[in-house]
Amino acid sequence: MAKRKTIFVCQSCGANSNQWAGRCEKCGQWNTIVEELSNSGVGAGPKSATASGRAAPLSSLSGKAQDAARSTCNIAELDRVTGGGFVKGSAMLVGGDPGIGKSTLLLQAAASMANKGHNVIYISGEEAIAQVQLRAQRLGLANAPVKLASETNVETILATLENENAPDLVIIDSIQTLWTDRVDSSPGTVTQVRTSAQALTRFAKKSGAAVVLVGHVTKDGQIAGPRVVEHMVDAVMYFEGDSSHRFRILRGVKNRYGATDEIGVFEMSQMGLKEVANPSALFLDQRDEGSAGSAVFAGIEGTRPVLVEIQALVSPSPLGTPRRAVVGWDNSRLSMILAVLETRCGVKIGANDIYLNVAGGLKISEPAADLAVAAALISSATNSALPSKAVFFGEISLSGGIRPVAHAPLRLKEASKLGFDSAFTGRIGSSEKTSEIKLTEFSDLSTLVSEIAADIQQ
Ligand code: TYD
Ligand code: MG
Numbered sequence: 001m002a003k004r005k006t007i008f009v010c011q012s013c014g015a016n017s018n019q020w021a022g023r024c025e026k027c028g029q030w031n032t033i034v035e036e037l038s039n040s041g042v043g044a045g046p047k048s049a050t051a052s053g054r055a056a057p058l059s060s061l062s063g064k065a066q067d068a069a070r071s072t073c074n075i076a077e078l079d080r081v082t083g084g085g086f087v088k089g090s091a092m093l094v095g096g097d098p099g100i101g102k103s104t105l106l107l108q109a110a111a112s113m114a115n116k117g118h119n120v121i122y123i124s125g126e127e128a129i130a131q132v133q134l135r136a137q138r139l140g141l142a143n144a145p146v147k148l149a150s151e152t153n154v155e156t157i158l159a160t161l162e163n164e165n166a167p168d169l170v171i172i173d174s175i176q177t178l179w180t181d182r183v184d185s186s187p188g189t190v191t192q193v194r195t196s197a198q199a200l201t202r203f204a205k206k207s208g209a210a211v212v213l214v215g216h217v218t219k220d221g222q223i224a225g226p227r228v229v230e231h232m233v234d235a236v237m238y239f240e241g242d243s244s245h246r247f248r249i250l251r252g253v254k255n256r257y258g259a260t261d262e263i264g265v266f267e268m269s270q271m272g273l274k275e276v277a278n279p280s281a282l283f284l285d286q287r288d289e290g291s292a293g294s295a296v297f298a299g300i301e302g303t304r305p306v307l308v309e310i311q312a313l314v315s316p317s318p319l320g321t322p323r324r325a326v327v328g329w330d331n332s333r334l335s336m337i338l339a340v341l342e343t344r345c346g347v348k349i350g351a352n353d354i355y356l357n358v359a360g361g362l363k364i365s366e367p368a369a370d371l372a373v374a375a376a377l378i379s380s381a382t383n384s385a386l387p388s389k390a391v392f393f394g395e396i397s398l399s400g401g402i403r404p405v406a407h408a409p410l411r412l413k414e415a416s417k418l419g420f421d422s423a424f425t426g427r428i429g430s431s432e433k434t435s436e437i438k439l440t441e442f443s444d445l446s447t448l449v450s451e452i453a454a455d456i457q458q
Contacts, residue, residue: 008033014190014228036185070257071118071168071210073109077266077275080302081237081250083258086113086169086210090257091201093175093229094250095215096239101248102214103127104272105239106171107135109212111144118168120145121161125152125177139272152187154180154196158203167209172200174214175229190228197229230254245361247282248273252302262302280307280418283360289388293380297372298391298411298423299364305407305414307391309359310369312376317353328358329369337374337396344400345446349381368405370396371424374445378452386452387422391415394426400445402426412437424448 008017010033015026023030070085079085082092096102107122114120124132129150136142147164151157157178161167172178178196179187186192197213204211215229217238230236234256241248250264265276276282284307288294293312298305310329317323326334334356341347356373358364371394379386393411395403404426412423416436427441442448 006035006037009036009190011190012227014194034185034189036189036191037183071113071116073112074116075109075112075275076277077264078105078109078250081252081262081264082235083252083255083262086212087234087257088168088210089205089208090234091197091204091211091213091232092235092237093197093213093215093233094237094239095217097243098216099243100239100241101266101268101273102239103173104135104139104268105248105250105266106173106212106214107132107141107146108139108272110146110169110171111136111139111141113169114144114146119147119164119166120169120171121147121149121164121167122171122173123149123151123157123160124173125150126174152177152179154178154182154199158199161203161207161209166207170200170204170209170211172211172213174216176216194228194232197232201232240361240363242361247276247361249362259302263304263306280305280414283308283362284418287359290385292383292385293376295372295376295379295386296391296415296420297364297369298393298415299366299369300407300410305410306362307414307418307420308362308364310372310376311357311359312373312380313355314349314352314377314381315355317351319353322351323353323355325354326356328361328363329356329373330365333367333370334373336398337370337377340396340398340400340445341374341377341449344444345449347378347381347449349377352381366405367395368393370394371402371426371445371448375424375448375452378449382452384452389420390422390424391420392424394424394442396445402442402445402448404428408432409434412439 008020010024010026012029012032013024013027015024020033020035024032069088072079072085094102094106110120110122129148132148149160161170175193175197176188179192180196180199183191183195200211200213213229213233236254237250237252239248239250246267248266248268252260252262254260265279266273267276287309295310297308297310299308324331324334338350342350372392374396375386375392393405395405397403408428409432412434415423420437422438422440424440427443433439
């Protein structure tokens with residue numbers, strides 16, 4: 001019998017090492033290294049595997065291309081993120097903080113699919129059957145023909161699924177609770193999560209069912225799993241949002257069958273998650289019109305324009321190193337904008353504490369938000385409100401120039417639809433202009449600054 005050797009695996013990033021350490025060298029996390037047996041897990045393969053292989057048939061690229069077979073679940077915001085419905089024979093990971101609403105969303109999706117006549121199986125490893133039933137009753141979904149089980153052993157789950165007549169959709173909630181007899185590590189470790197996810201992904205490919213794996217990720221990435229599962233599955237989406245906000249955003253980060261930059265917006269209510277078809281109206285709902293430090297950014301999320309309020313607060317700092325706090329945007333991008341404002345436009349605000357917040361819990365990654373951030377900062381620093389019916393978009397370059405950004409017409413159309421009457425932006429082509437909205441174009445940031453902040457010019 002082969003000698004059993006132990007290895008030490010980081011539960012955060014999956015890195016292996018030969019000895020235990022308090023801190024993982026790869027990802028820098030503390031106390032994440034756990035001892036596991038090396039002849040178990042993925043590298044070792046299933047115990048039943050034999051050494052002799054069988055030649056696989058090879059084919060060419062020019063085969064008959066077929067569109068992936070999909071089934072929509074009638075929850076439009078979810079269908080948008082999956083790229084038009086669950087794909088048969090694919091595995092999908094839905095990650096997110098505990099309590100954000102993953103189980104709720106997937107139960108709603110399961111019920112909707114089952115009501116359409118699909119064979120749907122929901123396996124809960126976290127909750128007892130009675131708990132899931134209670135939730136279904138609260139959501140008014142108790143009559144949907146979803147088949148329910150509460151199980152955590154992968155072999156039992158696979159046997160249950162094989163026993164079922166061709167399931168269309170299988171939901172596993174959650175991947176962290178699963179364990180398989182094939183590996184010796186304790187449940188919840190990276191090896192267990194990885195091996196279980198692999199077995200279920202294989203089941204998806206073999207049976208043609210769409211398998212959805214739920215995974216918890218904490219903010220500091222302490223819980224093992226989902227990150228190492230990401231590369232195994234066909235699609236990864238993250239359910240984001242602040243539990244103190246009503247909004248939840250489902251964001252596609254990987255999708256082998258569709259675009260990845262789409263978001264789905266939901267609102268958590270008494271009756272579960274409600275779709276938000278017009279997110280801009282929701283994000284601007286409680287805007288303080290006419291207050292200093294607030295600018296509306298006309299952004300694009302995937303194929304959809306989204307207007308969102310950017311709030312800035314510039315306040316004198318008692319500290320030697322002023323504080324910078326950013327919620328919903330990139331910290332280093334803020335430093336860049338501040339540097340450009342100081343160096344190119346003579347706006348001296350760097351010695352102040354600066355707080356920046358994207359209202360509604362949305363996270364923005366578009367560089368087009370630069371101009372709205374700069375406008376909000378200048379507005380707060382001068383304590384004068386920006387025009388309340390104006391939107392801002394444009395990318396700021398290090399030279400202080402404002403670069404045009406893509407999809408200007410879509411942004412302008414959305415702004416005009418929501419009652420905005422002017423837009424501040426970089427130069428845009430004449431073919432992209434719309435007559436509904438007054439455009440003020442700038443080629444450099446200092447012109448914008450001198451328009452709205454004459455009194456802090458040095
Ligand atoms: P849940 O789906 O259990 O989260 P996850 O599976 O991601 O851990 O959602 C739990 C939260 O959602 C909980 O705090 C209560 C809230 N909730 C509602 O506000 N309304 C509802 O109808 C339901 C079912 C849950
Ligand atoms: Mg849950």
